[in-house]
Amino acid sequence: MQILHTVSDIRHCIKNWRNAGQRIAFVPTMGNLHAGHLQLVQEAKHHADKVIVSIFVNPTQFGVNEDFADYPRTETADCEKLAAESCDVVFLPTVEMIYAPNAQTTVSVSDVSKNYCGSSRAGHFDGVATVVCKLFNIVQPDISLFGLKDFQQFVVILTLVRDLHLPIELIGVPTVRELDGLAMSSRNGYLNSVARETAPKLYQTLQQARDELIAGQAITVVEQHAITKLTQAGFIVDYFKVAKRSDLQFATLDDNALIILVAAKLDTTRLIDNLWVDK
Ligand code: PAF
Numbered sequence: 001m002q003i004l005h006t007v008s009d010i011r012h013c014i015k016n017w018r019n020a021g022q023r024i025a026f027v028p029t030m031g032n033l034h035a036g037h038l039q040l041v042q043e044a045k046h047h048a049d050k051v052i053v054s055i056f057v058n059p060t061q062f063g064v065n066e067d068f069a070d071y072p073r074t075e076t077a078d079c080e081k082l083a084a085e086s087c088d089v090v091f092l093p094t095v096e097m098i099y100a101p102n103a104q105t106t107v108s109v110s111d112v113s114k115n116y117c118g119s120s121r122a123g124h125f126d127g128v129a130t131v132v133c134k135l136f137n138i139v140q141p142d143i144s145l146f147g148l149k150d151f152q153q154f155v156v157i158l159t160l161v162r163d164l165h166l167p168i169e170l171i172g173v174p175t176v177r178e179l180d181g182l183a184m185s186s187r188n189g190y191l192n193s194v195a196r197e198t199a200p201k202l203y204q205t206l207q208q209a210r211d212e213l214i215a216g217q218a219i220t221v222v223e224q225h226a227i228t229k230l231t232q233a234g235f236i237v238d239y240f241k242v243a244k245r246s247d248l249q250f251a252t253l254d255d256n257a258l259i260i261l262v263a264a265k266l267d268t269t270r271l272i273d274n275l276w277v278d279k
Helices: 007-019 035-047 075-084 124-139 148-163 186-190 193-198 201-214 219-233
Strands: 002-004 024-029 050-055 089-091 143-147 169-173 236-244 257-266 269-278
Touching: 002 007, 007 024, 007 050, 007 089, 007 124, 024 035, 024 124, 035 050, 035 143, 035 169, 050 075, 050 124, 075 089, 089 124, 124 148, 143 148, 148 169, 148 257, 148 269, 186 269, 201 219, 201 236, 201 257, 201 269, 219 236, 219 257
Parallel strands: 002 089, 024 050, 024 143, 050 089, 143 169
Antiparallel strands: 236 257, 257 269
């Protein structure tokens, strides 16, 4: 496995692969890799000859009071895990390389960035869209893979690829969970032992809400019921919303392909999760 640091190293590498007619898959990450990330790499190998993983903690997707400074940086352990998965290249750019001091361009995907995490984390999805666009332009992959735990992020990137006519196929990979149902996340490491015991209630509440929707209960009643239960369990709920899976608009009674989206804090740790519902 090669570890590359510069844009020109990546360009040189992909040129050789392209000349040999090889198909390239790309998995962008912020590092601190867990089984969910490794699942993306394994899936990537089924779709391409070569797999590139980037590790870059992107400053522009963190708000001023968020955890950019504290975000776990575990590059050595990450590279060992990726080598064990037979990843071909790890791309480790610096902040200065991705954001030159005179950079003036931001990519913004308007509608689908607006609600849910977009309304509570101002500028977050502009940061994600901008860095993903830059990384796509550097790596020029045929396909790119993202975890569906960040479903709104996936829809933002699908919209970006569609609107900018980028010749990249996107694959969403189902959420990998701990045995007790907690969605794997680099931020789970922030949870103390009490919060870690409470955390699986997020997924349990999503499952109960799904059952209530299928049983025909009104959407607002289901949402309110879930918020009350999570609050009683000790969460500070940011949102718990039933949306249309296609465009993330708020769902109505007649919609069938739904997704329930939740974000909630336990102490200072913000967790997100979602569950698909087909009525
Ligand atoms: O999902 C993530 O880890 C990040 O948002 C991404 C897509 C790597 C962009 O920084």
